[in-house]
Amino acid sequence: MNVPFLDLRAAYLELKPAIDAAITRVLESGSYILGAEVEAFESEFAAYCEATHCVGVANGLDALTLALRALDVGPGDEVIVPSNTYIATWLAVSAVGATPVSVEPDAATHNIDPARIEAAITSRTKAILPVHLYGQPADLDPVLAIAQAHDLALVEDAAQAHGARYKGRRIGAHGDIVCWSFYPGKNLGAMGDAGAITTNRDDLADRIRVLRNYGSREKYVNEVQGVNSRLDPIQAAILRTKLPHLDDWTARRRAVAARYDGGLATAGIALPHVPEWADPVWHLYVVRSPERDKLQARLASAGVGTLIHYPIPPHMQAAYAGMEIVRGALPLAERLAREVLSLPLSPYLTLEQQDAVIALVGKLVNDRR
Numbered sequence: 001m002n003v004p005f006l007d008l009r010a011a012y013l014e015l016k017p018a019i020d021a022a023i024t025r026v027l028e029s030g031s032y033i034l035g036a037e038v039e040a041f042e043s044e045f046a047a048y049c050e051a052t053h054c055v056g057v058a059n060g061l062d063a064l065t066l067a068l069r070a071l072d073v074g075p076g077d078e079v080i081v082p083s084n085t086y087i088a089t090w091l092a093v094s095a096v097g098a099t100p101v102s103v104e105p106d107a108a109t110h111n112i113d114p115a116r117i118e119a120a121i122t123s124r125t126k127a128i129l130p131v132h133l134y135g136q137p138a139d140l141d142p143v144l145a146i147a148q149a150h151d152l153a154l155v156e157d158a159a160q161a162h163g164a165r166y167k168g169r170r171i172g173a174h175g176d177i178v179c180w181s182f183y184p185g186k187n188l189g190a191m192g193d194a195g196a197i198t199t200n201r202d203d204l205a206d207r208i209r210v211l212r213n214y215g216s217r218e219k220y221v222n223e224v225q226g227v228n229s230r231l232d233p234i235q236a237a238i239l240r241t242k243l244p245h246l247d248d249w250t251a252r253r254r255a256v257a258a259r260y261d262g263g264l265a266t267a268g269i270a271l272p273h274v275p276e277w278a279d280p281v282w283h284l285y286v287v288r289s290p291e292r293d294k295l296q297a298r299l300a301s302a303g304v305g306t307l308i309h310y311p312i313p314p315h316m317q318a319a320y321a322g323m324e325i326v327r328g329a330l331p332l333a334e335r336l337a338r339e340v341l342s343l344p345l346s347p348y349l350t351l352e353q354q355d356a357v358i359a360l361v362g363k364l365v366n367d368r369r
C-alpha cells in the first residue's frame with residue numbers, strides 16, 4: 001500500500017469549488033495588493049487565535065524577522081532560540097544582525113527546556129524565541145516568568161501550531177508577538193508562500209504594518225526603511241476559504257495521532273509525549289529510535305513516505321560554521337537529529353493507510369526480537 005508522507009492536492013480537491021471561487025473573486029476585484037481580502041483574513045485569523053491584531057506578511061521567515069525588527073532587536077543583541085528547530089528561527093535572528101543563542105530542548109517534549117534558559121541570558125539578551133515544534137505548544141508560563149524577570153521580549157514561532165492551545169487558551173498572544181507561516185504543508189496552508197503575525201500589542205502591530213509595506217503608512221511617505229513583505233490577496237482569499245475547516249482538520253489529525261498512540265504503544269520506539277496542559281494540533285507525529293535509518297529505509301521500501309524534522313541542527317549547518325559551535329556542544333539536538341522520524345499524518349490518511357503504517361513499524365520490531 002502506498003502511503004505518501006503528504007498529499008497537498010487532497011486539500012485542494014476537498015474544497016476545489018470554494019477555492020476556485022475565492023481566486024476568481026480576487027481576479028475580478030481588480031485589487032491585487034493588500035486591500036479588503038487581506039484585511040478580512042487578518043481580522044478572521046486574529047479572532048481565531050484569540051488575539052487583538054493580525055498582520056499578514058509574505059512568509060513565516062519574514063514574520064519572524066519583522067517581529068524582531070519591531071522589537072528593535074539588532075546588531076550586538078542576543079536572542080535565545082531552541083537548538084533543535086527549523087533553521088528559519090535562527091535565520092530571522094541573524095537577518096536583523098543579532099546572534100542566536102541556543103538552548104537545548106526538554107528530552108520528552110522536544111520543545112525548549114525552560115529550566116535551561118536562565119543560564120543562557122547575558123547583558124546582551126533582548127528576546128526569547130520559543131518554537132511550538134511539531135504543533136505541540138512550548139511550556140510558556142515559565143518562559144513568560146523568565147522574560148518578565150529579565151525584561152526580555154517573548155516572540156513565539158508558531159509556524160507549526162495553528163489552533164494549538166496552552167492551558168486552554170489558543171496560541172496567538174501569550175508572548176509579545178506570535179509568528180505564523182502558511183507554507184503549503186502547514187496545518188493551515190496557502191497555495192504558495194504566506195505568513196502573518198498576531199499580537200495584543202497595538203504598538204507592535206502598527207510597526208509591523210508599516211515595516212511590511214516599505215516603511216510607509218501613506219503612499220510615497222516613508223517613515224522607516226521597511227521591506228516589501230505583503231500577504232498576497234489571492235493567498236488571503238484561499239486562507240479565508242480554508243480557515244473555517246481548520247478545526248475539523250485538526251480533529252482528523254488528532255484521531256490519526258490517537259490511533260498511532262494505541263497501535264504503536266508496544267512497538268519499542270519512543271512516541272510523542274503530550275504534557276497535560278498542552279492541546280497539540282499534530283503538525284507532525286514524531287517517533288524516536290536509535291535504529292531510525294533502518295526504520296525509514298524499510299518503510300520506504302514498503303511504500304510509506306516519512307521525513308526527518310530535522311536531519312541537521314542549525315549549529316551544524318554550513319550556514320552557521322562561522323559561529324564555531326563545536327560538534328557535541330548541543331548533544332540533545334544532535335541526538336534528536338539522529339533518532340527522530342516523522343510518520344505520515346494528515347486529515348486525508350485512510351484507516352487502512354494508518355493501520356498499514358502501524359503494522360509495518362510493529363513488524364520491524366518483531367523481526368528484531
Ligand SMILES: *Cc1c(COP(=O)(O)O)cnc(C)c1O
Nearest residue numbers: 059060061086088089159181183
Ligand atoms: C515553516 C517554518 C518556518 C518558516 O516559514 P516559511 O513560511 O517557510 O518562511 C519557520 N519556523 C518553523 C518552525 C517552521 O516550521
